[in-house]
Amino acid sequence: MSQSVRFACSTGSLLLFLLVSALNAAEQPNILIVFTDDQGYADLACYGNETNKTPRLDQLATEGTRFTSFYSQTVCGPSRSALLTGRQPLRSKGWGMPASEITFAELIRWSGYQTACIGKWDVSNRKAILDRMPNAQGFDYYFGTLGANDGGNVRFHENNEPAGATDDMGSLTTLYTDKAIEYLKDKRDPDKPFVLYLAHTMMHTIIDASDRFRGKSAGGLYGDVVEEFDYETGRLLDVIDDLGLRQDTLVIYTSDNGPWNQPKYTDRKKGHPDGSIFWGQSGPLRNGKGSCYEGGYRLPCIVRWPGKVPAGRVSDAIFATIDFMPTFAHLAGFEVPSDRRIDGIDQTDLLLGNRETGREHFYYNNAGVRQGDWKYLKADAFFHGYAVEDDRKKVEELYNLKSDLGEQTNLAAEHPEKVAELNALMRKIEGNDPPATSPIQIK
Template sequence: MPLRSIQSAIYTTTMNHSLLFTRFTVSLILCFIASAAVAAVAADKPNILIVFTDDQGYADLACYGNEANKTPRLDQLAAEGTRFTSFYSQTVCGPSRSALLTGRQPLRSKGWGMPASEITFAELIRNAGYQTACIGKWDVSNRKAILDRMPNAQGFDYYFGTLGANDGGRVRFHENNEPAGATDDMGSLTTLYTDKAIEYLNEKRDPEKPFVLYLAHTMMHTIIDASDRFRGKSAGGLYGDVVEEFDHETGRLLDVVDDLGLSENTLVIYTSDNGPWNQPKYTDRKKGHPEGSIFWGQSGPLRNGKGSCYEGGYRLPCIVRWPGKVPAGRVSDALFATIDFMPTFAHLAGFDVPRDRRIDGIDQTDLLLGKRDTGREHFYFNNAGVRQGDWKYLKPDAYFHGYAIEADRKKVDELYNLKSDLGEQTNLAAEHPEKVAELKALMRQIEGNDPPGTSPIQIK
C-alpha cells in the first residue's frame, strides 16, 4: 500500500476513535448533569414519613403529661422537633383518614365511603416525582376490596395492610390488590407493620427519588394487645403495654431512617386519628377483649373521647421533626389539623392542590418551619360546631356517636372559651349571644357549597 494511503487510513481511524471517545465523554457528562439535577431536585423535596396511630389519647404520652406510660422515643422526637398542643384530627377512624388523604372535611370526603373520585395527596405527590407507600389500616373503602378505592388506585405505589379495623379480633391483609393472609394475633400487628415499613425503606425504595411513607397502625383500636416482650411490663395495664410497644417500634423505625442517612431530609409526622375510647357506656359492654383489658386511653384535661365533639374526641398529640428546618424543642398551641397536610405537602413537594373542588386545609409550611406562630383561624367539628381562636361553639343537636353521648348533656347552644376552660365545663352561650351568632354563621359557611377551589379562610 502506498505511504499516502497508509497515512490516510491511520488519520481516518484516529479521527473516528476520537469522535467516538468525544461522543462517549459528552454522553457521560450529560448523564452526570442529569443525575445531579435529579439529585438536586430530590434534595429540595423532603421525604415524608407519617406515623398515624389509632384511638390514641391526647395524654397517652409522657411528653403530653402521662405519668404512667414510658415513651422515651416519642419524647425524644418531641425534643428534636415541635410538639403541637392544638392539633385536630377527626372524631372517628374513616372520616379521619379521608380528611388526611384529601385535605377535605368528611362532609365532603365521605369518610369510610370515600369515593374513587376523591383526589389524594398521594396521587398528586407521585406526579411530582415521589415514590409512595401505605402500610397498615386503610379504612376508606368501606372495609372492602373495592379496587378503584384501594390504595394502589388512590396514588400509592405499594400497599400492605388491612382494609378495615380489628373490631372482631381478626384482620385480613392485602399486599397491593391481592389478599395476603390473616391473623387473630393482635399483639403482632405493631411489629409487623414496622417490619414492613423498614423493609420498604431498605428494599423497595428508589434512593434516587424522594418518598412518602404513610404508616397507619391498628393499635390502639378496640381489641388491643401487645407482644410477649411488652405484655405486663408497663405501669398502665395492657393499654400502657401497647403504648410502650408502639413507642419502641416507632423508635426502631426512626433508627433505620437514621442508619440510612435519611434523617436530615425527612419530615417526620406523628399523630393519631381520633381520641381514645374512654366511655363506660362502651367499655361496659365490650366483647372479645383480652382478660383484664381496660383499653381506654387518656384525654388528660380534655372532655370525653372518641366519637365526641368535645375536645377529647378531636384534639390529638402531634409531633413534627425535620432537623434544621422545623424548630427543635418548640411547643406550639397554634391551630393545626390533618386536613392541612395536603396543602402543606403541595408547598414542600411542588404540586398544585385540586382546583375543581373545595379544599378545607391550608398551607402550614411557615408554621412548621417556625416562620409564623399562628395557625388556622378556625376548625370545624363535623355536624357539630366550630372553633375560632379561643372560642368554641357546639349546636344543640351536635352529633355524637352513641357511646360518647353524655346522659346529662342538655341540647342547647354551647359556647366555651378554651383558653380559660380547656375542659369545657362552663357554658358561656347565654353571656355572649353575639359570639354564638358569629360562630353559627361561620359554621354554616363551612358547611355550604362554595365554588370549587375555595376555602372559607386562607392563610398565606
C-alpha cells in the same frame, strides 16, 4: 389498576409547576407519617402521662415541635379521608370515600415521589373495592388491612391481592413496622424522595401487645400497647438514621381520633383479652372518641425535620390533618385541586417557625366550630352513641378554650353575639363545593 386524576389547571400552569418541581427537587423532603389509632391526647409522657413510659416519642418531641392544638377527626374513616384529601369528612365521605376524591399521594407522584401505605386503610367501606383501594388512590405499594380489628381478626392485602390473615393482635405493631422497614431498605428507589404513610391498628378496640411487652408496663394492657408502640416507632426512626435519611425526612407523628374512654363502650366490650380495660387518656380534655368535645378531636402531634422544624418547641397554634395536603404541595412542588373545595391550608411557615399562628378556625363535623380561643357547639351537635353524655342538655354551647380547656362552663347565654357569629361561620363551612372549573384528565 390506575385511576384518572382530575384537577383543574391550564396546560401552561401544569408545565410551570412541573418545571418548578424539577428545579426544587433537591429541597423536597422525604415524608414519614406515623398515624396511630385511638391514641388519646395524654397517653404519652410528653403530653402529661405519668404512668406510660414513652422515651422515643418524648425524644422526638425534643428534636422537633410538639403541637398542643392539633386536630384530626373524631372517628376512624372520616379521619383518614380528611388526611388523604385535605377535605372535611362531609365532603370526603370518610369510610365511603369515593374513587373521585384526589389524595395527596396521587398528586405528589407528579413531583417525582414514590409512595407507600402500610397498615389500616379504612376508606373503602372495609371492602376490596379496587378503584378505592390504595393502589388506585396514589400509593405505589400497599400492605395492610382494609378495615379495623373489631372482631379480633384482620385480613391483609399486599397491593390488590389478599395476603393472609391473623387473630394475633399483639403482632400487628411489630408487623407493620417490619413492613415499613422492609420498604425503606429494599423496595424504594434511593434516588427518589418518598412518602411513607404508616397507619397502625393499635390502639383500636381489641388491643394486645407482644410477649415482649405484655404485662410489663404500670398501665395495664393498654399501657403495654402504648409502650410497645413507642418502642417500634423508635426502631423505625433508627432505620431512618441508619440509612442516612434523618436530615432529609419530615417525620409526622399523630393519631386519628381520641381514645375510647367512655363507660358506655367499655362496659359492653366483647372479645377483649381477659383483664384488659380499654381506657386511653384525654388528660385535661373532655370526653373521648366519638365526641365533639376536645377529647374526641384534639390529638398529640409531633413534627421533626432537623434544621428546618425548630427543635424543643411547643406550639399551641391550630393545626389539623386536613392541612397536610396543601402543606405537602408547598414542600414537594405540586398543585392542590382547584375543582373542589380544599379545607386545609398551607402550614409550611408554621412548621418551619416562620410564623406562630396557624388556622383561624377548625370545624367539628356536624357539630360546631372553633375560632381562636372560642368554641361553639350547636344544640343538636352530633355524638356517636357511646360518647353521648346523658346529662348534656341539648342547648347551644360556647366555651373559651384558653380559660376553660375542659369545656365545663357554657358561656353561650353571656355572649349571644359570639354564638351567632360562630353559628354563621359553621354554616358557611358546611356550604356546597364551588363548581368544577374545566378539569383536564391526567393519567
